Amino acid sequence: MKLYSHPFSNNCRRVLVLIEELGLDDVEVVQVELGKGEQQQPEYLAINPNGKVPALVDGDLTLWESMAIMHHLAQGTSLEPKGGDLVEVIRWQSWDLAHFGPNLLKVVWERVVKPMRGAEPDETLVEAGLKGVARFAPVLDAQLVDKDFVVGDSLSLADITLATNAALAAPARVDLDAYPNIQRWLAGIADRPSMQKTALRM
Ligand SMILES: N[C@@H](CCC(=O)N[C@@H](CS)C(=O)NCC(=O)O)C(=O)O
Structure with a gap:
């Protein structure tokens, strides 16, 4: 999995906290250089057309919006109760x-x-x-x-x-x-x- 992220972003931090809580060790964190406008480059807009972080690529699934990413990662665990x-x-x-x-x-x-x-x-x-x-x-x-x-x-x-x-x-x-x-x-x-x-x- 790849998480597109930035160290100043609280929306990214939420996902990172969850990754730590779940002990996931197969997530590569890719820093998007927001200060340089990398989020508006066509390669990144193909991942998140909003030009924002975080975004997650998990196999065939590309997901943006931190809440949706959190629910995807937490499925089947106690962090997403039923x-x-x-x-x-x-x-x-x-x-x-x-x-x-x-x-x-x-x-x-x-x-x-x-x-x-x-x-x-x-x-x-x-x-x-x-x-x-x-x-x-x-x-x-x-x-x-x-x-x-x-x-x-x-x-x-x-x-x-x-x-x-x-x-x-x-x-x-x-x-x-x-x-x-x-x-x-x-x-x-x-x-x-x-x-x-x-x-x-x-
Ligand atoms: N609702 C989105 C908000 C994402 C968002 O606003 N990300 C900010 C960083 S916290 C961002 O990428 N800003 C860069 C920009 O708007 O150019 C989520 O929860 O994922």
Whole structure:
């Protein structure tokens, strides 16, 4: 298998965390040079017409979108549970994609990525992102009362999806003090070797 990836990409990190958790040793990680525009070259667009990472080539299958790649890799393992728990995993991944992630990532973009590129953060966008986090984070905090994992009682794709985003709160100076359950859960996930080994190289 080949995973097209970039070390700054949180969407790629999710897949890399999963690969570590599954102990897959047949994945070749190919770095796509985003800074040089390699993602827009015809050879790469033939793999992912969106010109984005990650993308996975597994035999005859070419797959893009990090969530779909994660589900493909986790099939048949406890990380992609069955039945009602699978519905729960999809629900939390959808919630991350639609609500939690976009708001948190807005702050990350303004406070972390823009300064790295020599640009000033737009405080209006920071405020909007923080407001969104404050609206949605209590929902996750309530889910995690007395729980170490988002769905069921073991690690699933929901934890990997959410924790890779939530881990960006600290570098973006997003205060999670009001959410003790998120903090406890995140500390547990962040401690796993899969997360340690895949830390973003920003
Ligand atoms: N929804 C996609 C998002 C992929 C995405 O936005 N990738 C970024 C890196 S995190 C990228 O490739 N950016 C390069 C570009 O847009 O030119 C996924 O989850 O895979």
